[in-house]
Amino acid sequence: MTPPPDDLPSPAAARQIGDWVAGLQRSNVPEPTAAVALDCIVDTLGVALAGTKEAATRLAADEALESYAAGPSRLLIGGRLCAEGAAFANVAAAHALDFDDNSYAGFVHGSAVVVPTALAMVEAAGGTGSDLLTAVVAGAEAQYALAEAVGNGVYHDGWWTTALFGTVGAAAASAKALGLNGRVAADAIAFALCGTGGLRACFGTGAKPLLAAQAAANGVRAARLAARGLTVPHAVVEDPRGFARLIAASNFDPTTLDALGQRWRLLDPGIDTKLYPVCLSAHAAIDAVRDLMAERGLAPSDIRTVNCRVPPVVAANLTYDRPMTSGEARFSLPFAVACAMLHGTLTLDHLDEATLADPVMREAIDRVCMTADPEWNADPGRARTAPEGAEVGIETTSGERFVRFCPSARGTVARPLSAVEHAAKFLTCAALAVGQDGAERLHRKLRRLEAESDLSRLFDLAHHGGCS
Template identity: 80%
Template sequence: MTLIPDDAPLPAAARRIGDWLAGLRRSDIPEPVAAVALDCIVDTLGVALAGAGTEAARLAADEAREIYAAGASQLLAGGRLCPEGAAFANVAAAHALDFDDNSYAGFVHGSAIVVPVALAMVEMTDGTGRDLLTAVVAGAEAQYALAEAVGNGVYHAGWWTTALFGTVGAAAAGARAFGLDGRTAADAIAFALCGTGGMRACFGTGAKPLLAAQAAANGVRAARLAARGLTVPHGVVEDPRGFARLVAAGRFDPAALDGLGRRWRLLDPGIDTKLYPVCLSAHAAIDAVRDLMVERGLAAGNIRAVHCRVPPVVVANLTYDRPATPGEARFSLPFAVACAMLYGTLGLEHLDDATLADPALREAMERVSMTADPGWTADADRARLAPEGAEIHVETVTGERIDRFCASARGTVARPLSAAELAAKFLTCAGRAVGPEGAERLHRSLRRLETLSGLPGLLDPSPTMAVAHDVDEYRS
């Protein structure tokens, strides 16, 4: 064994990630991490089934069928394509409703890219349910670690980190599914990084899920090209002309990669699972208004005004004061709070043109205002504990003023959803595509993912779905 001197330079970031990917086995993943990864898989596929019927997802599926070859990987919209094509279409569906999960390791919607990519790649390689879970962990941890290494300043500068780092997550999931060695996996990561990008200017439009789809397809292509022999300089993060300097203003902490396989980002900072199908920046305000109204017995007609004081990042994300489309409504605090006032919640059924055109909703939105608190991020504890929190000040028609602070919304790591709530979300989402009985069958199958000896038919909701009954039969 060769020992590296203490003062020896570290291997390039891409090579460090590649070597970790090559060595990762299911047996290396602690059970708490595997449990979170399984939740990510179930939640993402449920949301993707619901999202498959959206305009953006249909556009992606039509494009994929036209330009990609047939293959072994299933499209949620029907048919099978090569992994790149399936990833492109299915990732668009997974992110189309903005109902997919999120992590504060880079402000990344990690699962929407990694889960469909891992599924497509593992299907192509005739892998098992255990292989799928391992590939999801590989992709998630790789992208979150790199995101932490360059810091959240990238997001605040205007980069859309889901596309930016999602390409890396896709390449990493693909490299693990392919079983690439460390050097080749590093080539895949490096090539993915060389061409990555994405801007937050796309928020509120169909471009957002399609950019996620494009990032996924690029990551799959990077893994496939590396497997075919493409070589790329591994120092693309550290190079003076490379990723850290051009994208992150030179910020790069290589120590963030030291914890791969020891510190699991799926646990810390963890995964926020959405209870509402809108941008997470609106969730704390929704919860605060809902809880306050229940506790005080208030109806929408009792409220004269709702003033929301929030961190600057919330204002930067929720840019549509008077949304005209469901896409814009997903990035509108007045819409989110008005729904909480009128309906007691915010569900998929509220994100349609009819709801947006409702005069009662438009009038309720006029009663909601939002102000950025520049001191929020200056308070280190508040910024850490309530990164997208909300201070709500409600004025009633009788002149009473009621204040409420919500640091973390339901579904975030601080306030996780229960198993029953997670199941209800899946059944609601998947039921839109496959009906209640099909959703129940699919949920049971996904919850037993690691018993599956193969993935063909995984998303087939028919009663003949193949599920292994002896868990130990497929342990390795």
């Protein structure tokens, strides 16, 4: 067969992604990529189980139970709905605690949307654990590739990229679960893009996880409508009235999509797994304070002030200097640093009203100052290696001053969690919903996910809690 001329135009972005999603097979996924995808599945489901106790999750679940039909896909709080309803409720749970993973391909909480959506859709389709892993890879790589193609400017402009690109990831994962061909998968992705959006103005409130849930539901609906025959112009990214011009200031590099299936975004730039249940922008400062206190033998009473110099994006994310609610605390650098100073770490147990109201905590928060450095990104090397880093200076009551620069927090790609730390996080989170024994049994099943031939029985392991 004669190869096509080199000067033929590339297919539209949605069609290029759709064709890749349709052609992806488990055998195409390298084992290192599959291993990261499995970590994403395990971590996300653990965090989602912990998130079932949150008010935003309960609101989403109540809405789903009232609005959606019964079906084959499991709700993490209990019961079953159609795939769209389950995805809506379970994605809210996955992001309710802001403890889910991130990727710098677009500043996206990718797994929180893709994993529960893929689970709901593959379960509805009667698929296997291997099918689930493949659908997760399809959704993750699709959203990260498009996010990378338009650049991170959309995030800095105020768009919330998890909702913006999450609907693409959900549509791609759903298309894979449904076995759609390339043209129909492209219709799903194009329709998802036509209606996508999300504003960072909602940070610190229950609207944030619900926007992620809405993105998931929209992606599922886009795939199902495409499967029923909906056709959509595939050039919705490139169109003068389309995604790139209206949302990304016309920034779009179509050659980035050529790397789908060749460079795996799950490996590069990779996935940051959170060690602390707050916005990732606070993590480097937490680590710097913990390390300085341990190295210098400092007690909380030894510290007069903590000054944190951070990049502008960190200051833009962490907008609550004096948080009054747990939602605000997740986006507060003074709270995160004060918690590390007083307790040596920051866990889910610290995100409650009693901790926030504690006079000792309020006084510690008053000792923490955050300063945005407008020149942070002037050095391209620092902008690349420390996008959410922190330089922390501690002044002691005796007049000493100690400084620590932390470019990357524990759990990021540069400083990944160990397998033991991954497991400990999952068990701590999942036990809140299914008990310690149930969490251990589920962890063993998830680590052997590809041996699961019937996903409808994946959570049949606990005799109490949300998954019974």
